[in-house]
Amino acid sequence: MRYRSGMTTAAIIAVGSEMLGPTRVDTNSLKIAAALERFGVSLARKSVIRDDRGELADEIRFALAHSDFVITSGGLGPTADDLTREALADALGLTMEVDASIIARIEERFRARGWTMPEVNKRQANVFVGQMTLTNERGTAPGFHLIVDGKDIWVFPGVPHELEWMVATYLVPWLEARSDGRARHKRVLKISGMTESGVEEKLAPFYEAHRDEPLTILASGGQIELHLFADGEEAEARALIAAREAEVRALFGERIFGGDDDSLESVIGALLTARGETLSTAESCTGGLLSSRITDIAGSSAYFMGGAVCYTADAKVALAGVDRELIRAHGEVSEEVARAMAEGIRARFGTTYGVAITGIAGPGGGSAEKPVGTVHIAVAGPSATKHRKFLWQGPRTIVKWFSTQSALDVLRLLIVRE
Amino acid sequence: MRYRSGMTTAAIIAVGSEMLGPTRVDTNSLKIAAALERFGVSLARKSVIRDDRGELADEIRFALAHSDFVITSGGLGPTADDLTREALADALGLTMEVDASIIARIEERFRARGWTMPEVNKRQANVFVGQMTLTNERGTAPGFHLIVDGKDIWVFPGVPHELEWMVATYLVPWLEARSDGRARHKRVLKISGMTESGVEEKLAPFYEAHRDEPLTILASGGQIELHLFADGEEAEARALIAAREAEVRALFGERIFGGDDDSLESVIGALLTARGETLSTAESCTGGLLSSRITDIAGSSAYFMGGAVCYTADAKVALAGVDRELIRAHGEVSEEVARAMAEGIRARFGTTYGVAITGIAGPGGGSAEKPVGTVHIAVAGPSATKHRKFLWQGPRTIVKWFSTQSALDVLRLLIVRE
Numbered sequence: 001m002r003y004r005s006g007m008t009t010a011a012i013i014a015v016g017s018e019m020l021g022p023t024r025v026d027t028n029s030l031k032i033a034a035a036l037e038r039f040g041v042s043l044a045r046k047s048v049i050r051d052d053r054g055e056l057a058d059e060i061r062f063a064l065a066h067s068d069f070v071i072t073s074g075g076l077g078p079t080a081d082d083l084t085r086e087a088l089a090d091a092l093g094l095t096m097e098v099d100a101s102i103i104a105r106i107e108e109r110f111r112a113r114g115w116t117m118p119e120v121n122k123r124q125a126n127v128f129v130g131q132m133t134l135t136n137e138r139g140t141a142p143g144f145h146l147i148v149d150g151k152d153i154w155v156f157p158g159v160p161h162e163l164e165w166m167v168a169t170y171l172v173p174w175l176e177a178r179s180d181g182r183a184r185h186k187r188v189l190k191i192s193g194m195t196e197s198g199v200e201e202k203l204a205p206f207y208e209a210h211r212d213e214p215l216t217i218l219a220s221g222g223q224i225e226l227h228l229f230a231d232g233e234e235a236e237a238r239a240l241i242a243a244r245e246a247e248v249r250a251l252f253g254e255r256i257f258g259g260d261d262d263s264l265e266s267v268i269g270a271l272l273t274a275r276g277e278t279l280s281t282a283e284s285c286t287g288g289l290l291s292s293r294i295t296d297i298a299g300s301s302a303y304f305m306g307g308a309v310c311y312t313a314d315a316k317v318a319l320a321g322v323d324r325e326l327i328r329a330h331g332e333v334s335e336e337v338a339r340a341m342a343e344g345i346r347a348r349f350g351t352t353y354g355v356a357i358t359g360i361a362g363p364g365g366g367s368a369e370k371p372v373g374t375v376h377i378a379v380a381g382p383s384a385t386k387h388r389k390f391l392w393q394g395p396r397t398i399v400k401w402f403s404t405q406s407a408l409d410v411l412r413l414l415i416v417r418e
Numbered sequence: 419m420r421y422r423s424g425m426t427t428a429a430i431i432a433v434g435s436e437m438l439g440p441t442r443v444d445t446n447s448l449k450i451a452a453a454l455e456r457f458g459v460s461l462a463r464k465s466v467i468r469d470d471r472g473e474l475a476d477e478i479r480f481a482l483a484h485s486d487f488v489i490t491s492g493g494l495g496p497t498a499d500d501l502t503r504e505a506l507a508d509a510l511g512l513t514m515e516v517d518a519s520i521i522a523r524i525e526e527r528f529r530a531r532g533w534t535m536p537e538v539n540k541r542q543a544n545v546f547v548g549q550m551t552l553t554n555e556r557g558t559a560p561g562f563h564l565i566v567d568g569k570d571i572w573v574f575p576g577v578p579h580e581l582e583w584m585v586a587t588y589l590v591p592w593l594e595a596r597s598d599g600r601a602r603h604k605r606v607l608k609i610s611g612m613t614e615s616g617v618e619e620k621l622a623p624f625y626e627a628h629r630d631e632p633l634t635i636l637a638s639g640g641q642i643e644l645h646l647f648a649d650g651e652e653a654e655a656r657a658l659i660a661a662r663e664a665e666v667r668a669l670f671g672e673r674i675f676g677g678d679d680d681s682l683e684s685v686i687g688a689l690l691t692a693r694g695e696t697l698s699t700a701e702s703c704t705g706g707l708l709s710s711r712i713t714d715i716a717g718s719s720a721y722f723m724g725g726a727v728c729y730t731a732d733a734k735v736a737l738a739g740v741d742r743e744l745i746r747a748h749g750e751v752s753e754e755v756a757r758a759m760a761e762g763i764r765a766r767f768g769t770t771y772g773v774a775i776t777g778i779a780g781p782g783g784g785s786a787e788k789p790v791g792t793v794h795i796a797v798a799g800p801s802a803t804k805h806r807k808f809l810w811q812g813p814r815t816i817v818k819w820f821s822t823q824s825a826l827d828v829l830r831l832l833i834v835r836e
Contacts, residue, residue, distance in 0.1 A: 201538065288706025
């Protein structure tokens with residue numbers, strides 16, 4: 001991604017050893033990132049730091065040096081390994097004092113549940129002299145808004161629903177006030193059937209023409225996302241994005257399958273619904289992943305009639321109406337059988353389109369002539385049957401995913417060209 | 419979590435602006451953390467840094483100063499915003515040169531798919547003089563193992579399945595070699611068909627008895643994991659874990675479906691393979707997700723014969739042999755129809771077991787009598803047909819997932835009790 005110089009940047013520090021194991025991710029940062037993006041602040045870095053006072057103090061100083069302001073989450077609990085307060089005092093040269101009103105508040109919270117406040121909770125009444133303490137209506141740990149050497153540091157608890165409340169209550173109004181009504185607007189365009197480097201190459205003239213504008217290219221799961229941004233007043237920003245979108249669309253044409261929250265399966269669902277058309281599937285190596293993706297879309301029962309998972313030659317004959325002789329002549333993984341499956345399932349379900357996938361997901365079953373990853377896709381429609389052959393690399397689940405991705409794309413193109 | 423003093427520490431740096439938005443988390447670090455945990459290395463910090471050469475170089479130096487070794491992921495792609503190579507050269511004072519054999523390898527990868535290598539991919543042939551380049555068999559970006567001032571830096575691509583392969587191929591053997599046979603040993607036990615609080619409650623006596631031993635309970639995707647740990651010399655640690663496992667098994671019995679890398683679908687695959695038995699499926703609301711999960715297992719073609727995705731009443735009649743009168747009398751979402759689907763698909767495919775799911779995934783289609791989330795599951799076997807009814811809460815994809823999870827569990831219990 002490229003940034004305009006002068007754009008405000010932020011850093012997020014999540015505190016807690018428990019987020020450094022193999023099972024947990026920090027999701028608080030996503031909520032903070034959403035607020036930042038909305039007001040045109042660029043998140044430059046985020047980190048997760050174990051419960052170590054010295055390392056945390058170093059990180060706070062480092063993050064402050066590498067961004068315009070810093071937000072921390074976690075480490076404000078009452079126990080001995082909650083060290084964010086102490087690390088902040090060390091890093092920023094602040095002094096702390098006990099705020100008796102906080103002790104009274106925490107005692108009251110415990111009392112309301114019929115409990116007595118454990119002694120350790122008194123640590124949560126330590127506040128910074130001359131700095132702002134933020135009341136936490138969702139829990140015992142207050143947060144802080146510190147201003148040191150002209151830089152802002154927001155200190156929030158790590159419990160997700162407490163953090164969410166603090167972000168909405170304190171951070172968002174502050175971001176809004178300093179944004180001067182300017183916000184960051186975003187448009188995502190999604191491309192299928194191209195590689196990341198192929199997209200990059202095609203974008204070269206666009207890059208050249210708009211070097212100073214932020215643009216993100218993101219490849220994942222067999223599709224490419226282009227993120228267009230514009231900062232400022234809404235109507236103006238939207239107009240700029242619309243102009244850029246038109247340029248990008250001119251470059252990529254029908255390779256752009258949708259925008260923002262669209263997926264291939266949702267776009268196909270919208271096309272079929274609008275046209276009153278229907279769909280059925282016959283899958284071999286993808287084992288039902290294609291129909292599962294299609295049925296992830298709410299309302300898919302209006303256009304998806306059903307499918308057959310034909311993991312054997314017998315099933316291809318019995319469920320998809322493939323001629324056994326055809327299988328004998330060409331093998332189960334062949335263009336001929338893929339076409340027959342697509343046409344057979346379309347006839348069986350009486351649908352507008354029939355989609356078929358047959359291939360070798362691996363790791364076994366490959367041969368010199370038909371290596372693991374060989375996949376034939378066919379889509380039968382009212383006026384033609386389209387076929388494509390692929391050779392995927394990667395483990396079984398990757399071969400399955402990319403095969404469904406390609407099948408959906410072949411289907412999409414057949415529908416829009418019908 | 420507490421750390422032994424003197425424990426080796428690591429830092430992970432994930433590179434990429436796309437992971438700093440409100441939608442994406444870095445999951446690569448979980449795979450790296452799992453490898454570190456296995457060999458008793460403590461992860462001190464992890465960070466996500468935007469695509470900025472200077473900031474990335476600073477972070478590499480900072481992370482090296484705060485840990486014994488560093489692992490980076492991402493930023494090795496061919497495009498202009500892939501800057502990890504350059505940042506490493508800046509941070510560590512390394513020089514780069516072009517490795518022509520890498521260009522040849524990448525060209526060959528593209529050629530195998532019938533494509534031409536875009537010019538930009540040549541950037542991926544830049545390697546560090548005097549340092550080790552790591553061949554990436556899963557993609558175009560090579561990785562690196564750098565040793566600078568006695569500290570190790572591992573540089574991996576960010577594409578998850580490529581990173582996973584690199585970690586297993588290069589990092590794990592290195593960690594193993596330097597661990598001196600001392601490691602943190604871990605055993606995961608997996609439980610299905612119980613809630614997290616139900617598991618907690620049953621574990622109370624175990625907790626009491628072993629307060630000073632680490633134990634993690636992790637609920638996700640409709641199953642619960644118990645992580646047992648022991649540190650030290652292999653035989654001794656394994657013996658301690660085996661003793662604890664026996665205690666846990668005594669508490670949970672057949673609710674424990676497997677351990678470590680097992681999934682319900684892999685455990686079922688192993689059971690069916692060992693018994694020479696076969697399986698077929700008939701799915702309505704899950705739309706093929708069940709058969710897709712079953713066919714995620716390598717070798718599943720030995721026992722999975724196929725399935726029908728019956729999204730309409732007609733399809734339930736035609737593909738799963740359900741009596742139309744039965745549907746008329748009880749509705750498509752009913753115990754009777756679920757049983758008929760399971761028995762019908764079992765007969766049609768001539769398999770040992772037939773599994774059926776019919777329900778209302780939502781958001782539409784619910785009624786007072788049969789609200790959204792109502793799901794009937796039936797499994798037909800040689801001597802009985804088992805049925806269970808569920809009422810799930812949550813969006814469509816959650817209803818689908820939990821339904822397949824329960825169907826697999828009902829199937830597993832029927833198999834082991836047959």
